[in-house]
Amino acid sequence: MRTLKLTACALALGLGATAAQAEISGDTVKIGVLNDQSGLYADLAGKGSVEAARMAVEDFGGTVDGKKIEILSADHQNKPDVGSNIAREWIDVDGVDVIVDVPTSSVALAVSKVANEKDTAFIVSGAATTRLTNDDCAATTVHYTYDTYALAIGTGKAVVEEGGKSWFFITADYAFGHSLEEDTSAVVKENGGEVLGSVRHPLSSSDFSSYLLQAQGSGAQVIGLANAGTDTTNSIKQANEFGIVQGGQQLAALLMFITDVDALGLDVAQGLTLTTGFYWDMNDDTRAFADRFAERMNGQRPTMVHAGVYSGVMHYLKAVSEIDDDGGKAAVEEMKKLPIHDFFAPNGKIRADGRMVHDMYLVQVKSPDESQGEWDYYNVVRTIPGDEAYQPLSKSTCSLVKQ
Structure with a gap:
C-alpha cells in the first residue's frame, strides 16, 4: 500500500512538473520583427513585415489562451553582428518568444544560432540561403517563404x-x-x-x-x-x-x-x-489580404515576404495555443505537426529540416x-x-x- 502511495505521489509530482513547464512565459507572447528598415531590402520587407505581423495578431484575436500578444521591431542594418546582438537583447531582456522575417542570409544564419541557443522560435521569411535547412538547420528554426x-x-x-x-x-x-x-x-x-x-x-x-x-x-x-x-x-x-x-x-x-x-x-x-511564393492577384483570398495590407501601406501591395510573415506568425500562434507553451523547440515541433491552409499556402507543411513546403x-x-x-x-x-x-x-x- 505504501509503495502504491509513493508511486501515485511521484506520478503527481511528475505531471505537475510537466504542467509547470508548459506555459506562456511572462504571461505574454512577444513577437520580434527583425529586418532591414532603411537599406536595400526595406521595401520588400521593412515596415511592411511589421504591419503584416500586426495584421496576423489582430486576426488571431490579440491574445493566446487569454495571454496578450506584443510586437517589437528593429532594423538589423544587414549586419550579422547587429542582428545577433538585437536578438540576444530581445530574448534576455525583453522576453521575446519568437523572431520573424530577417532578410539577409548572413544575418539570418547568425540569428538562428542565437535563437536555438536560447530556445526561441525563429520563423524566416526574408532570407533565402538553403544552409538554414541543411548544415545550419536548428530545432527552433522554420524557413518559411522561399529559398535559393x-x-x-x-x-x-x-x-x-x-x-x-x-x-x-x-x-x-x-x-x-x-x-x-x-x-x-x-x-x-x-x-x-x-x-x-x-x-x-x-x-x-x-x-x-x-x-x-x-x-x-x-x-x-x-x-x-x-x-x-x-x-x-x-x-x-x-x-x-x-x-x-x-x-x-x-x-x-x-x-x-x-x-x-x-x-x-x-x-x-x-x-x-x-x-x-506569392502574388496578390491570384484569387479572392490573396486579393482580400492585399487590399487590407494596401490600406495600411499607402497603396503598396504585399511582397511574398510580407505574406509569409503574416502566415508564419498566424501558424506560430496556432501552435502556441494548441500546447499552451511558447518555448522555441516545443512551438516549432507543434508547427511541424499542424498543416497550413491559408491564402499564402493552401497546402503547406513543415518538414523535419524546418523547410515549409508550399507551391x-x-x-x-x-x-x-x-x-x-x-x-x-x-x-x-x-x-x-x-x-x-x-x-x-x-x-x-x-x-x-x-x-
Missing part, C-alpha cells in the same frame, strides 16, 4: 529550357548570393547548359558598370543576377542603359519582388521571368499594354508544386533528418 533552391528550380530551369544555355553570374558577395549562384549553376548544368563565369559585388552597390561589362564580354546568352532589392534594380537599370538586352543577351533576375518591378516600371521590367509560381512581367492598372504586373506562367520546388528531404544535410 526554389528560385533556381523556377527561374533557372525555365530560362535554360527556353534556350538560354550559357550563363554568367553577377553575384552579391555574401551567403545568399553564393547560395543562389551555386543552386542555379547546378540547375543550369543538369539541364544541359554551361556556366562561363561569375563576378561578385559588395552588398548595396550603386555602380554595376564594371560587373556588367565583364558579363557582356563573356559572350554568355544569359546574365544571371544573383542579388536582390536595389542591387537587382540597379543592375537592371544600368544593363538597360548599356543596351545589353538590345545587344542580344538576356537578363535573368533570380530573386525579384513586386516592389522591384514597381520601382523599375513596366517599360524596363517587361518580359522578365521570375519565381515567387511556388513562375511568372512573367507584363508589358505596359497588358497591365490593367496599378500593381497589375504578373502573368502566372505555371504553378510549381511544393515537392518539386524544394530540395528533396532525402538530399538534406540537416542533422534533424533521419536518413
Whole structure:
C-alpha cells in the first residue's frame, strides 16, 4: 500500500512538473520583427513585415489562451553582428518568444544560432540561403517563404529550357548570393547548359558598370543576377542603359519582388521571368489580404515576404495555443505537426529540416499594354508544386533528418 502511495505521489509530482513547464512565459507572447528598415531590402520587407505581423495578431484575436500578444521591431542594418546582438537583447531582456522575417542570409544564419541557443522560435521569411535547412538547420528554426533552391528550380530551369544555355553570374558577395549562384549553376548544368563565369559585388552597390561589362564580354546568352532589392534594380537599370538586352543577351533576375518591378516600371521590367511564393492577384483570398495590407501601406501591395510573415506568425500562434507553451523547440515541433491552409499556402507543411513546403509560381512581367492598372504586373506562367520546388528531404544535410 505504501509503495502504491509513493508511486501515485511521484506520478503527481511528475505531471505537475510537466504542467509547470508548459506555459506562456511572462504571461505574454512577444513577437520580434527583425529586418532591414532603411537599406536595400526595406521595401520588400521593412515596415511592411511589421504591419503584416500586426495584421496576423489582430486576426488571431490579440491574445493566446487569454495571454496578450506584443510586437517589437528593429532594423538589423544587414549586419550579422547587429542582428545577433538585437536578438540576444530581445530574448534576455525583453522576453521575446519568437523572431520573424530577417532578410539577409548572413544575418539570418547568425540569428538562428542565437535563437536555438536560447530556445526561441525563429520563423524566416526574408532570407533565402538553403544552409538554414541543411548544415545550419536548428530545432527552433522554420524557413518559411522561399529559398535559393526554389528560385533556381523556377527561374533557372525555365530560362535554360527556353534556350538560354550559357550563363554568367553577377553575384552579391555574401551567403545568399553564393547560395543562389551555386543552386542555379547546378540547375543550369543538369539541364544541359554551361556556366562561363561569375563576378561578385559588395552588398548595396550603386555602380554595376564594371560587373556588367565583364558579363557582356563573356559572350554568355544569359546574365544571371544573383542579388536582390536595389542591387537587382540597379543592375537592371544600368544593363538597360548599356543596351545589353538590345545587344542580344538576356537578363535573368533570380530573386525579384513586386516592389522591384514597381520601382523599375513596366517599360524596363517587361518580359522578365521570375519565381515567387506569392502574388496578390491570384484569387479572392490573396486579393482580400492585399487590399487590407494596401490600406495600411499607402497603396503598396504585399511582397511574398510580407505574406509569409503574416502566415508564419498566424501558424506560430496556432501552435502556441494548441500546447499552451511558447518555448522555441516545443512551438516549432507543434508547427511541424499542424498543416497550413491559408491564402499564402493552401497546402503547406513543415518538414523535419524546418523547410515549409508550399507551391511556388513562375511568372512573367507584363508589358505596359497588358497591365490593367496599378500593381497589375504578373502573368502566372505555371504553378510549381511544393515537392518539386524544394530540395528533396532525402538530399538534406540537416542533422534533424533521419536518413
